[in-house]
Amino acid sequence: MIDRLIERIEALEAPIVVGLDPTLEMIPERLKQGDSLEAIAGALTKFNREIIDAVHDLVPAVKPQIAMYERYGIEGLQAYVATAEYAKSKGLLVIGDIKRGDISSTAAAYAAHIGGTQVGRQTLFPWAEDAVTLNPYLGGDSVTPFLDVCAAQEKGIFLLVKTSNPGSGDLQDLRLESGKLVYEHVADLVSGWGEGLVGARGYSKVGAVVGATFPEQGRALRARMPHTFFLVPGYGAQGGSGKDLRGFFDANGLGCIVNSSRGITAAWKKNERFGENNVGAAAREAVIAMKNDLREAIS
Amino acid sequence: MIDRLIERIEALEAPIVVGLDPTLEMIPERLKQGDSLEAIAGALTKFNREIIDAVHDLVPAVKPQIAMYERYGIEGLQAYVATAEYAKSKGLLVIGDIKRGDISSTAAAYAAHIGGTQVGRQTLFPWAEDAVTLNPYLGGDSVTPFLDVCAAQEKGIFLLVKTSNPGSGDLQDLRLESGKLVYEHVADLVSGWGEGLVGARGYSKVGAVVGATFPEQGRALRARMPHTFFLVPGYGAQGGSGKDLRGFFDANGLGCIVNSSRGITAAWKKNERFGENNVGAAAREAVIAMKNDLREAIS
Numbered sequence: 001m002i003d004r005l006i007e008r009i010e011a012l013e014a015p016i017v018v019g020l021d022p023t024l025e026m027i028p029e030r031l032k033q034g035d036s037l038e039a040i041a042g043a044l045t046k047f048n049r050e051i052i053d054a055v056h057d058l059v060p061a062v063k064p065q066i067a068m069y070e071r072y073g074i075e076g077l078q079a080y081v082a083t084a085e086y087a088k089s090k091g092l093l094v095i096g097d098i099k100r101g102d103i104s105s106t107a108a109a110y111a112a113h114i115g116g117t118q119v120g121r122q123t124l125f126p127w128a129e130d131a132v133t134l135n136p137y138l139g140g141d142s143v144t145p146f147l148d149v150c151a152a153q154e155k156g157i158f159l160l161v162k163t164s165n166p167g168s169g170d171l172q173d174l175r176l177e178s179g180k181l182v183y184e185h186v187a188d189l190v191s192g193w194g195e196g197l198v199g200a201r202g203y204s205k206v207g208a209v210v211g212a213t214f215p216e217q218g219r220a221l222r223a224r225m226p227h228t229f230f231l232v233p234g235y236g237a238q239g240g241s242g243k244d245l246r247g248f249f250d251a252n253g254l255g256c257i258v259n260s261s262r263g264i265t266a267a268w269k270k271n272e273r274f275g276e277n278n279v280g281a282a283a284r285e286a287v288i289a290m291k292n293d294l295r296e297a298i299s
Numbered sequence: 300m301i302d303r304l305i306e307r308i309e310a311l312e313a314p315i316v317v318g319l320d321p322t323l324e325m326i327p328e329r330l331k332q333g334d335s336l337e338a339i340a341g342a343l344t345k346f347n348r349e350i351i352d353a354v355h356d357l358v359p360a361v362k363p364q365i366a367m368y369e370r371y372g373i374e375g376l377q378a379y380v381a382t383a384e385y386a387k388s389k390g391l392l393v394i395g396d397i398k399r400g401d402i403s404s405t406a407a408a409y410a411a412h413i414g415g416t417q418v419g420r421q422t423l424f425p426w427a428e429d430a431v432t433l434n435p436y437l438g439g440d441s442v443t444p445f446l447d448v449c450a451a452q453e454k455g456i457f458l459l460v461k462t463s464n465p466g467s468g469d470l471q472d473l474r475l476e477s478g479k480l481v482y483e484h485v486a487d488l489v490s491g492w493g494e495g496l497v498g499a500r501g502y503s504k505v506g507a508v509v510g511a512t513f514p515e516q517g518r519a520l521r522a523r524m525p526h527t528f529f530l531v532p533g534y535g536a537q538g539g540s541g542k543d544l545r546g547f548f549d550a551n552g553l554g555c556i557v558n559s560s561r562g563i564t565a566a567w568k569k570n571e572r573f574g575e576n577n578v579g580a581a582a583r584e585a586v587i588a589m590k591n592d593l594r595e596a597i598s
Contacts, residue, residue, distance in 0.1 A: 021405070034419075035418050035419025035420075035421070036418065037416075037418060037423065037425060040418065065401075065405055065408075067399070067401055067405045067406075067408040067409045068405070068408050070408065070409065070411070070412075071408040071409070071411035071416050071425075072411075072416060072418075072425065073380070073416070073423075073425020073426060074373060074376055074377055074380060074425065075425075076425075077373055077376060078373055081372070081373060099399070099400060099401055099434075100366070100398070101398060101434055102364075102366055102398055103462060103463065103464035103466075103532075104464060104466070106320070106364055106366045106367070107366075109364075109366040109367050109369065109370040110366045110369065110370070112369070112370035112371075113369075117336075117370050117371060117372070119334050119335065119336060119339065119371075120333075120334025121334070122334070124336065124372070126336060126370075126371065126372020126373065126374075126375070127372060135398075135400055135434050135436050135437075136436065136469075136470060137434050137435065137436040137459060137462075137470055137471070138434075138459070138462050138464060138466060138467060138470075139462075139464065139465075139466030139467050139468065139469030139470055139471070140466040140469050141464050141465055141466035142464065142466060160436060160437070163402060163436075163437050163438075164402065165402035165403060165437060165438065165440050165441065166438075166440055167402075167403070167437060167438030167439040167440035167441060168437060168438050169438065170435075170438030170439050170488060171435060171436055171437075171438055171481070171484070171485065171488070172436070172438070174475050174476075174477075174481070174484060175475065175476040175477075176473050176474065176475055176476060177473075177474040177475060177476055178473075178474075182470070182473070182481065185470070185473060186470065189469060189470070233402075
């Protein structure tokens with residue numbers, strides 16, 4: 001998964017993942033069909049299809065945030081799966097932003113997200129993701145089942161290291177007796193977990209989530225984790241910009257993929273040139289603008 | 300939620316929550332109907348109903364572990380919801396073991412698990428839980444939307460503090476420069492988050508997950524967090540026993556609810572007196588044995 005991701009980033013010159021985190025506010029009225037969970041799920045799926053149709057030739061991956069679907073129950077999650085499957089059918093990699101984490105036997109069940117699930121003699125893939133995000137608070141045995149999947153299949157994981165939100169400091173920024181900060185210790189654990197899973201391009205299938213909102217920490221982590229690919233949230237709506245991201249990339253202009261959600265998917269609402277019939281055109285323009293902005297970080 | 304939980308624990312003399320974490324291995328052949336996700340989901344639901352029918356008059360709550368359903372995709376999660384709804388219909392409280400955690404706007408979406416979701420003018424509750432478990436790694440703003448729900452509704456949350464698995468030490472047991480261990484710092488955060496939400500019985504709607512496998516730490520946390528109710532995994536199959544739990548209870552024999560999953564739901568497989576037609580009878584006997592074992596901890 002990681003080698004293919006890097007290859008696609010290079011081919012498209014776009015270290016960009018489009019976050020598919022739709023809210024009702026960003027969905028045009030013409031796609032809405034009523035006030036039921038089923039109708040809302042239908043609107044989420046249709047909206048995502050328009051975004052995917054508009055950007056699939058520009059970016060390597062999409063990242064649906066499962067919470068935005070889970071809030072609408074079973075019907076919402078059907079839209080999540082339909083979105084992931086549609087994105088795959090368009091050649092996109094799918095990074096499921098699920099942030100799961102649990103003790104070993106339970107983690108093995110969650111690992112079905114990327115590893116599939118045994119049903120009789122078949123392995124089914126009910127979630128259709130190529131990679132997922134994970135939470136490290138439960139420690140190594142909560143990650144092992146995912147490492148096993150990554151070893152056996154072309155799949156990947158991204159562990160939370162330093163998240164983009166203001167509250168991330170409550171726990172992640174505490175200083176340990178050893179002198180390390182908590183997130184630095186987690187970074188070292190993540191590097192270690194990924195050691196045996198480094199691909200042809202020098203990056204591991206075990207990546208890290210590092211928020212764009214903390215440029216200094218991002219730069220330091222880039223140096224600390226030379227074989228760990230970064231998934232970078234917090235660009236755009238959360239405040240990070242291209243120049244803040246300079247330190248997140250390696251000397252070859254690789255090493256991270258930057259997420260933008262609302263900045264792309266709700267772009268049609270932000271400029272009066274667009275209207276509710278131009279969801280895709282606005283998204284496409286926003287991706288191209290982001291690509292240009294990120295050139296500042298790479299060059 | 301917390302006052303009702305305590306009242307039910309007292310009435311039943313059972314600080315016990317039955318973990319509904321079914322695997323195919325523990326489900327009798329007679330309940331299986333084939334090799335499809337739908338057939339498996341049907342078997343999970345039927346199995347859980349037999350357990351619930353057998354124990355609903357003995358215990359205050361059940362705790363379905365969502366990973367065991369999520370592994371079977373949408374169909375699996377339909378079994379999760381059907382289980383939660385059936386348990387509620389039998390008067391049980393439902394603690395969803397979901398261990399979610401994300402940045403603020405996303406956390407607000409996850410909060411639909413207990414707070415419900417706005418659909419037109421209605422608030423729907425697609426997940427049917429009374430309380431859920433949460434992961435604290437993302438800090439305070441990831442918890443705030445859940446605190447808002449707890450303030451407005453009779454719902455609860457349990458934050459991971461010290462988990463029951465061997466790997467819990469990788470991060471949770473690190474010593475901070477301040478002298479505290481990471482999980483102690485998290486414990487203090489959790490106490491603080493719960494301060495405004497203490498019920499009539501002196502316990503907050505904001506509880507903590509503290510593993511039975513660490514008796515010394517449990518005792519120390521009990522003293523450290525006098526208003527925080529504990530959800531205690533790791534009893535039985537994971538190694539904890541009644542006498543290990545003495546320190547988890549307060550002077551009134553309250554303050555925690557102990558989970559057992561396989562020890563109850565797979566009891567029919569562990570004793571040849573039982574067979575696949577005695578799933579419920581075996582579960583009932585296991586609950587009664589656990590109740591007696593826990594008396595040692597309380598008296």
